[in-house]
Amino acid sequence: MIDLRSDTVTRPSQAMRAAMLQAPVGDDVYGDDPSVNALQVKVAEMMGHEAALLVPSGTQSNLIALLTHCGRGDEYLVGQNYHTYLYESGGAASLGSIVPQPISVEADGSLSLANIAAMIKPKDVHFARSRLLSLENTHLGKVLTQDYLTQAVQFAHSRQLKAHLDGARVFNAAVAQNLAVAEITRQFDTVSICCSKGLGAPIGSMLCGSKDFIDEARHWRKMVGGGMRQAGIIAAAIDFALENNVQRLAQDHENALLLQHELATISEIKVEAANTNMLYIAFASAELAVQVGEYLKSREILISYAQRTRLVTHLDVHTEDIHVFVAALKAFFVGQT
């Protein structure tokens, strides 16, 4: 199968599985798992933070960050189509009584500082208390510039807001800009990274922040059911991913560009510019998208069946797979005429 639906579909390699098999383990809820403890120290340092916490998923990591930063009736400001607001089942509001203030997202994936400023509530009994700005990098594959991030975090702090980064794909941003990841992440109060996307681990995210913040986050992790026991096997997979799968993200970015150029030769689809490991294409109708999807599936290629659909490159998509996919798509349209 060539699976272009998401970078979450990557499977652990034999070498990663071997590392998992050998991991020393203990009960992580007691703080006894040596592999988890070592990974948390390593990731905190890598991100430029004091401490880190292993959690099962990116959704839970962001939720724990919100629950730790905000109390009942507090507000967080977030992009209208950022994951933390739109795709996390309303967790902050329903589980934390935290009020979201969505803000429209600019074409480059950022939130304008003027829009943020306009939405911060005055201190007045009528309003929720604005506490947190939550950004996302990359957003739909787009890299937020360093200048923007610095300005946004400084602005948040100047207005007594904390700043959280949903850095599910922050390694893509770092590799694309040839930066150490800490240069992006250390300015935020907290950052969540995902290890089960482009990095290729089967499960796991890491929440990073100050030692006090992570101590408190550990309490919330237990409450939402994220306390895991012999989690060292997961930590070993993540450690393997960090050692072996970061720099290779550049290959995924190259493959996304190749995909953009190759698809541009097919007149029946509209192709948007690739950003890091993602690009969007559009079919003439939703029905056509389903027909294409079914046709490709019969050829062992998976894409999402949407009229405007996202294609994602990752470590299980090789350069030759790009050519196989493009040839199959061309064959579909030839068959149509």
Ligand SMILES: Cc1ncc(COP(=O)(O)O)c(C=O)c1O
């Ligand atoms: C930007 C972003 N943040 C957070 C998440 C949540 O990660 P998970 O699927 O591990 O809950 C995702 C998942 O796709 C994502 O794309």
